[in-house]
Amino acid sequence: MNLITYKPVYRLVDRRPMPSKPRRRPSEPDQLGAFEAKTRFGELLARVVESGASVTITRRGIPVAKLIPVRSEIRDAAKLLRSFRVFQEAHALDGVTTRELIDEGRW
Numbered sequence: 001m002n003l004i005t006y007k008p009v010y011r012l013v014d015r016r017p018m019p020s021k022p023r024r025r026p027s028e029p030d031q032l033g034a035f036e037a038k039t040r041f042g043e044l045l046a047r048v049v050e051s052g053a054s055v056t057i058t059r060r061g062i063p064v065a066k067l068i069p070v071r072s073e074i075r076d077a078a079k080l081l082r083s084f085r086v087f088q089e090a091h092a093l094d095g096v097t098t099r100e101l102i103d104e105g106r107w
Contacts, residue, residue, distance in 0.1 A: 031056045034064070 037057045044055055054068040
């Protein structure tokens with residue numbers, strides 16, 4: 001009768017750490033699917049702000065939205081305030097005050 005001796009399984013497993021592979025970063029696409037854009041939204045915002053690049057977001061390969069940098073003149077507080085005042089003058093509220101709109105919940 002032949003007796004077979006078995007070695008415990010834990011001795012058969014190589015316990016040395018796997019050599020780490022450098023993560024290859026794919027080139028930055030100018031078009032992303034909606035799920036990936038949602039997953040990497042913060043990274044996409046940083047890219048748009050820093051490089052000024054725009055990113056197209058697709059759903060099933062069809063473009064549905066575009067993430068673009070804001071023009072610098074909109075970030076200028078004085079210009080923004082002037083544009084609000086011009087809009088306010090062009091759209092009169094016919095005697096209704098902003099306070100009344102806020103109290104009404106329509107602001």
